[in-house]
Each structure stands twice: as C-alpha cells, then as structure tokens.
Amino acid sequence: MANEETVRLTVGQAIVRFLVNQYVEHDGEEHRFVSGAFGIFGHGNVLGIGQALLQNELDPEPDGGSLPYIMPRNEQGMVNAAAAYAKATNRQRIFACTSSIGPGALNMVTGAALATTNRLPVLLFPSDIFATRYPDPVLQQVENAQTLDTSVNDAFRPVSVFFDRINRPEQLLPSLMQAFRALTDPADTGAVTLALPQDVQAEAYDFPVKAFRKRVWHIRRAPLDQASLDRAVDAIKASKKPLVVAGGGVKYSEASQALRDFAAATGMPVSDTQAGKGAINFDHPQAVGGVGSTGCDSANHLADEADLIIGVGTRYSDFTTASHTQFKNPDVAFVNINVKPFDAVKNAGEMLVADAREALVALTGALDGWHVDDKYSHRIADEKAAWEKTTKELYHLDHQPLPSQLEVFGALNEMMGDNDIVINAAGSMPGDLQALWQAKNPTQYHVEYAFSTMGYEIPAGLGVKLAHPDSEVVAIVGDGTYQMLPMELATVVQERVKVIYVLLQNHGFASIGALSESHGSQRFGTRYTMGAGNAHNEPGDNLPVDIAKNAESWGLDVLRVTTMDEFRDAYRKAEASDRATMIHIETDLYGPNPPSSSWWDVAVAEVSRIDSTTEARKEYEEKKATQRLYL
Numbered sequence: 001m002a003n004e005e006t007v008r009l010t011v012g013q014a015i016v017r018f019l020v021n022q023y024v025e026h027d028g029e030e031h032r033f034v035s036g037a038f039g040i041f042g043h044g045n046v047l048g049i050g051q052a053l054l055q056n057e058l059d060p061e062p063d064g065g066s067l068p069y070i071m072p073r074n075e076q077g078m079v080n081a082a083a084a085y086a087k088a089t090n091r092q093r094i095f096a097c098t099s100s101i102g103p104g105a106l107n108m109v110t111g112a113a114l115a116t117t118n119r120l121p122v123l124l125f126p127s128d129i130f131a132t133r134y135p136d137p138v139l140q141q142v143e144n145a146q147t148l149d150t151s152v153n154d155a156f157r158p159v160s161v162f163f164d165r166i167n168r169p170e171q172l173l174p175s176l177m178q179a180f181r182a183l184t185d186p187a188d189t190g191a192v193t194l195a196l197p198q199d200v201q202a203e204a205y206d207f208p209v210k211a212f213r214k215r216v217w218h219i220r221r222a223p224l225d226q227a228s229l230d231r232a233v234d235a236i237k238a239s240k241k242p243l244v245v246a247g248g249g250v251k252y253s254e255a256s257q258a259l260r261d262f263a264a265a266t267g268m269p270v271s272d273t274q275a276g277k278g279a280i281n282f283d284h285p286q287a288v289g290g291v292g293s294t295g296c297d298s299a300n301h302l303a304d305e306a307d308l309i310i311g312v313g314t315r316y317s318d319f320t321t322a323s324h325t326q327f328k329n330p331d332v333a334f335v336n337i338n339v340k341p342f343d344a345v346k347n348a349g350e351m352l353v354a355d356a357r358e359a360l361v362a363l364t365g366a367l368d369g370w371h372v373d374d375k376y377s378h379r380i381a382d383e384k385a386a387w388e389k390t391t392k393e394l395y396h397l398d399h400q401p402l403p404s405q406l407e408v409f410g411a412l413n414e415m416m417g418d419n420d421i422v423i424n425a426a427g428s429m430p431g432d433l434q435a436l437w438q439a440k441n442p443t444q445y446h447v448e449y450a451f452s453t454m455g456y457e458i459p460a461g462l463g464v465k466l467a468h469p470d471s472e473v474v475a476i477v478g479d480g481t482y483q484m485l486p487m488e489l490a491t492v493v494q495e496r497v498k499v500i501y502v503l504l505q506n507h508g509f510a511s512i513g514a515l516s517e518s519h520g521s522q523r524f525g526t527r528y529t530m531g532a533g534n535a536h537n538e539p540g541d542n543l544p545v546d547i548a549k550n551a552e553s554w555g556l557d558v559l560r561v562t563t564m565d566e567f568r569d570a571y572r573k574a575e576a577s578d579r580a581t582m583i584h585i586e587t588d589l590y591g592p593n594p595p596s597s598s599w600w601d602v603a604v605a606e607v608s609r610i611d612s613t614t615e616a617r618k619e620y621e622e623k624k625a626t627q628r629l630y631l
Contacts, residue, residue, distance in 0.1 A: 004210075005208070005209045006206035006207060007206070007212075008205070008206050008207075009205065009207055010048070010051070010052065010201065010202050010203060010205075011048070011166065011172055011201050011203055011205065012045075012201045012202065013051075014169075014172060014173075014207050014212075015049060015052065015172070015176070016053060016056050016063060016067055017063040017064065018212060019034040019037075019096060019123075020032075020056070020060075020063045020064050020065045021064050021212050021214050022180055022215055022217065023214060023215065023216045024092055024093075025219065026218075027254075031092075031093070032065075033217065034067065034094055034095070034096055035068070035085070035093050035094065035095055036069065036070060037053060037069050037098065038072050038079075038081065038082060038095055038097045039053065039069060039072075039078075040072060040073075040074075040099055040104055041100060042099075042101070043101075044099075044101035044102070044104070044105075044140075044198045045098050045100050045101075045201060046100070047198075047201075048198055048200075048202045049098050049125055049127075049196065049201055050098070051202070053069050057069060064212065064214070067096075070095075070495060071491065071494070072459070072488060073490050073491055074485060075099045075105070075111070076108060076110050076485065077458070077459040077487060077488040078097050078111075078459065079097050079110075079111020079114070079115065079124065079191075080111050080114065080453065080455070080456050080463070080485075081095070081460065081462045081463035081466075081491075082094065082095040082096075082097050082111070082115075082122045082463060083120045083460075084423070084448070084456070084459065084460035084461075084463030085466055086115070086120045087118065087448070087463075087464075088421070088463065088464045088467035090252050090254060091120060091186075091189060092219070093467070094122060094183060095122070095123075097111075097122065097123065097124050097125065098124075098125040098126075099124075099126050099127060100140075101127040101129065101138070101140050101151075101198065102139075102140025102141065102152060105126035105128075105152060105153055105156075106152050106155060108156075109155050109159060110453065111124075111191075112124060112156055112160055112193060113159040113191070113451060114450075114453050114456070115190055115191040116159050116160065116190030118248075118275070118450040119248070119252075119315075119340075119450075120189070120190065121182075121183040121189045121191075121192070122190075123179065123192050123194075124156070124192065124193045125196055126153050126156065126193065127195075127196055127197075127198050128151050128196055128197040128198065129151050129198070130197055130198060130199045131168070131197040131199055131200050132199055133148065136148070138198075151195070153193070153195040156191070156193040156195070159191060160190065160192060160193040161191060161192060162179055162192045162193070164178070164194055165197070166195070166197070167197060167200060168200065169200065169203055169204075169205035169207075170205070172207075173207070173208075176194075179194060181217075184217040184218075186219060186222075186252070186339045187222075187339040187341075188340065221357065222339055222353065222355045223354060223358050224359040224362045224363075228350075228351070228352045228353070228354070229352075229359075229362050229363065229366055232310075232350060232352055232363060233366045233367060236308065236310070237367075239307050239308035239333075240307055240372075240376065241306050241308070241372075241376055242268050242308040242310060242372065243270075243271060243306040243308070244262075244268050244269065244309075245271050245272070245273065245276075245311045245316075246259060246270055246272045246276040246280060246312050246313070246314070247279075247312060247313040247314025247315065248273065249312065249313015249338060249356050250279035250313045250356050251275070251276065251278070252313070252356075253313065253355050253356040253357045254442075255312075255313075255355075255357035255360055256279050256280065258357045258361050259312065259356075259360055260280055260281070260284055261361075261364055262360045262363060262364045263286035264284075264286065265367065265368070266364075266367055266371055266372065267286065267371045267376070267377050268310070269286050269288045269299075269302050269380045270286050270288065271295065271302070271303065272287075272291065273290070273291065273292070273314050273315075273317070273434075274434050274447050274449035275447075275449070275450065276313065276314065277290060277437065277439050277445040278439030278440070278442045278445040282438040282439055282440065283438070283440075285381070285384075288302060288380065288387075289384075289435070290434035290435055291303050291320060291326065292317075292319045292320040293318070293320075293322045293323070293326075293431075293598045293599065293600040294319055294430065294431035294432075294434045294435060294598075295434060295435060295598060296387050296390075296391075296434075296436070296594065296597075297387050297597045298386065302379070302380065302383060303326050303327055303328075304326070304327075304329070305328070306327060306329060306332060307329050307333065308333050308334075309347075309349075310334075310336075310337070311334060311338070311346075312356050312360065313337065313339075314336075314343070316343070316347060317449075317450065318600065319449070322599050323601030323627060324627050324628055324629065324630065325599050325601075325627050325628075326598055332630065333349075334347045334348065334350065335349055335352060336350065336351060337352045337359040337360070338351075338352070338353065339353065339354065339355055340353075341353050348629075390594075390595070391436050394406045394592075395407065395411075395413065395414070397592070399592070402586055402587055402588040403563070403567070403585065403588070404587060404588055404591065404592055405428070405429065405432065405504050405506075405588075406432055406436065406592070408502065408567060409429075409432060409476075410436075411568055411571065412571070413436075413437055413438055415572070415575075416474060417471075417472065419443065419468075419471050420444065420471050420472040421445075421464055421468060421471050421474065422444065422445060422447075423457050423460050423461055423473065423474065423475040423476065424447045424457060425449065425453055425460070426452045426454040426457075426478075426481055426511075427478045427480060427481065427509065427510060427511040427512075428510040428511035428591075429476055429504075429511075430447050431594075432593055432594060433445075435594040446460070448460065454480065454485075456481075457476065457501075458477060458485060458486060458488050458492075458501065459485070460475060461473055461475035461501065462488055462491060462499065465492075465497050465498065465499050472575055473499050473500065474499075474501075474502060475499060475502070476502045476504065477501055477503050478503075478510070479503065479504065479505045479528070479545075479547055480508070480509050482547055483545075483547075486550065486554065489551065489580070490555065492556075493554060493555035493556065493580055498577070498578055498580055499580050500571070500574045500580075500581050501581070502582075502583050503547055503551070503582055503584045503585070504586075504587045505547060505585065505586045506586065506588065506589040507527065507528045507542045507589060508523075508527040508589050510590075513526035513527065513589065514593070518616070519602060519613075519616045519620070520604060520605075520608070520613035520614070520615060521610075521612075521616075522610075527589075528543045528545070529543070530542070530543060547584065548560055551584070555580075556579075556581060557577065558581070558583075558584060559574065559581065559584065561584070561585050599623050601623075603620070604617045604620040605617065
C-alpha cells in the first residue's frame, strides 16, 4: 500500500487486533465491546486464529490490549453462553466464538439461530475448507457435486444477520466493518458469521496500521417523528381500554423508568412478554403480568377486552398473541413501538419506528393530563389483586407426595435478592415462570423463549455470571435439558465461576408430555422409563440415571433435597458458598401448573384411529375457529 504505514499480520492475528480495539458508546458511556473469546480448537483453527489468541495472551501490548480466552466444551454451548452474556449486558458487550471446521462449525448453527431469533449480537468465526482447494477434500469436508464453493458453513446463512467468507486477506477489513455495523445495530443485530478458510487464517498480509486504531461504534437512539407521535396520541385518546405489551426491546433500550413513568401518568395497564418481564417492576400499580399463552389471568382478561394494544419492543410471537386469539375485541387496534420496521408493522399496527425510551418519553409528554377512566382503573386493580392472591397460593401448595415445581419457583422468588438473576429456557418451566414470577427489576428475569433452546440454561449460567459477577445467578434446569448439554459445567468449574444450578428431576418431559396428553397423544415418548412393548406410552420404572452424581463428576458441589424446607436450607447454603453448586430435587411430573386463560395453536391430527386424538381434534377445531388476523 503506497505511502501508508502497514503491519504484517496473519488474518487470524489481524482479527484479534481488530477485536481488541472496538468500543461502543451508549448514552455517553464508552467501553470495550468484545469482552473475550470462546474457542474450541481443531485442525481448522488451532494454528490460525488459535495461534493469534495465544500470541495475544503471551504479549497483548502490540495488539492494544488483551482478549481474554475461555475454553468451553461444546460449540453450541459456547454460543449459548455468548448469547446469554449479550442479553445480560443489554446487547452492549459480546464474546466472540471460534470453532474448527465441519462438525465443530455446524454445532454453532443452533446457537446462531438462538441469537438471531432473540435479536442478540454474537460474533462467530467457524473455520472453513482451504481457499486454494489444493488439499480437497480435507478432513471433515462435505463435498457438493454441484459446486465446489459450498461448505457446511453455508448453513449459517439463513440464521445470520450478516455472513461472509474470507477467501483472501484483502477481504477481511471491509467484512469486519460490516460485521460490527450489524452487531451494534439495535434494529438488525443477531448472529454475525465470518467463515475463515484454514489456510487464509494463517496467511500474512500487510494491513494498514490505521485499521487497528480505537474505533467507537455509537449505539443510536432513533427518535420518534412528530407525525407518528400525533397518530399514536390520537389512537390512545380514542381508546377506552388500552393495554401495553412490553417486550424485550424495553429492556435492551433501558427504557424501564420511561415505561414506569408512562404507566403512572396514564394509568394504562402494562403486561409483559417472556423477554419483557421485569421491564416494569411487578409491584407497580399498573403491572398486570405476563400476557398470552403462558400469561396470567390478570393480563389476559384485560387483553381479551382491550380496544388498543400498545406493543413496545415486542416481536408478537405466537405465545404473546395466543396464536392470534388473545385480543378478542373485534375492534382492537395496535400501536407498535419498535426500532425494527419488520416488527413494527405486525398486526397491521400503527408503526412507530423509534427507540423505546425515546418514544415512551415523547408519548408521556404528549399525553399530559390524559388518564384512563376510574372504572377501568378499578378493573385493573381488581385483576392484579386477584392474580397476586392466586400466585401466593400456588407458591405455597404443600403438594404431596412430591413437591410441585411451582413451590420451588416460589421459594426462589422469595429468597433471591433484588439483583439476583434467574435463568430458564425450555419445557413447562418458562410458562409457569411467566405466569407467576414476580420480577423486581429488568435484570432479574432471564428466560430465553424466542428459540426455547433445551440445553441453554447451563452455559447461560456461565455467560450471565460473567456479565454480573456480583449477582447470585440461578439457572433452573430440568432433567431433560440437563441430559442434552451438561458439559459446560466443566467450564464453569475450570473458570471458578460461581453459579447455582437448581435441577428439577421429574423423569420426563413435563411440558411436551402435558401437551401431548391434553391433545390426545397420551404422553407418547415423554417419560424416562424402563421396559419394552408400550413403555413409551405407559408409566414404568424410572431409569437408573443419577444426575446428581453426574454433576459431582463435573466438579460441582451437589446438595440433594426432598422437601421444600430442605430446599430452602440448601439454597441458603449454596448462596453462602463461593463454589458452583447444584441443588437436586425431585418434583411431580404431572404438575400442577397455573390456571390457563389462553390457547396455543398446536395442530392435532385431522383423522385418527385413536379415540383420544379424535376428541382432541374436535376441541382444536373449536379453538381454531376463534383465530383471526388483526387487520
């Protein structure tokens, strides 16, 4: 490069130096964006980006600082941990992830989909086949007879918000700029994948020195334009029974105080989605709890009658809309506040394409003096009080002979501190938690339910604890989830990270089992039982699998308990410890669960030789008839 100062680095070394020098600024606060790197090494990356990470660890000064490395055990697990870290930092800090080629790379695809579905920034560097193609087919290469420029990494394309393959060193810097544009974009963030052919990783090039100067990426707050504000104000003033649906965008934009102020000023009830729970504190007079298929009566009864839904930072998933049956008022309208037009247009709503905090502040000012009427205010208070009474009862069931998982949630909800964090993702637990958990602040509730990934909870505990080292991080894990992805427990122990894991052992899949039974399929294939013949359908002897011993083998302290009094004592012991601990308790596979006031569309076989399925189909068609598009 003529007349330009350069530095000779491999592509892997240039990546590490670039990552170290990327910063973000948000509301005047500036900090490093990439906090570290997870990496599992194989022949595809150990001598490329792996060598660069080693060089940085031994001598970080030339790169401008260190990029801490953590050694995980599973590629999907490390991406889950990175996604959890990004979620726990409101998308303002990330971990990079690198894998070898072939199976290692493909293991990251599920994590990439999780991140993109949840709108969470993760940066992935899967290794790839040789750009020169001389050694083809290399170990772990899947050959495509139609074209030689395809590798398994092309599977990342549909689950990434930005994808590129770096076939020459010259391509690296423009690609990194686009990668960080996507990672720091509030509207379009998600998984970013840069596939790295293994020969290119080790190839040297004279990179311009100025490319590695400190660069600050400014996370913008899109303001609400006046015309959109005027339309929203008109819609709100014309409504009699408005309801706010607070999604994850409220938390990511750090708009919780603006939401509380808006609710207090207008008297509007505020419901929440899984991602939005805690955006408004549960004891705020206008907080009415979770809405939709796994929501609670207080929110759903109000949603049934609402004539205006104000969605703030929500994707309107099928659980939020109860598969388009929740908002029953024939004249219901929508006002949608979202930084992403794709989400703002859903349900044919009035589009307010803006940052959640900026929009809520503007609306609060424009609605000065307007308030819902007294009759509606009393209705909100009555619904809220009734559900709080139900929650207290469900938290203290004294269920026999085995405790209910609701009692475990209740004990945790009552014992955990305001700044402690509960984690969950899959099975029946997210539904129970959305209906019942009383979140005190935006940080406390961390449930991944956009992709609902079994196996998320254990690596997520690592990611969340890295983000909040002073909080007690409690990951609730079912025995089904545990058996899918337990190996990051070894990483937690190796890194001396203190996480409390609560293992609910119920010998099966509670959520899918209940869904199967209620829809005529008799819990087929959802119990962990021994036997033959019809054992996949009928109860039998439990498997002799000892998860507590398995957790001990990973290096955790394990506390086995059988009663709720023992559980409470064990939690206090785990809380006082400085070591990763598992509390193991057996719970009832068959519930109970919170009362349901909503529906979820899961298709039932239209014809069947099984009587229970035929009956379930009739009920399904009755519910299906209430489904509609909101236009």
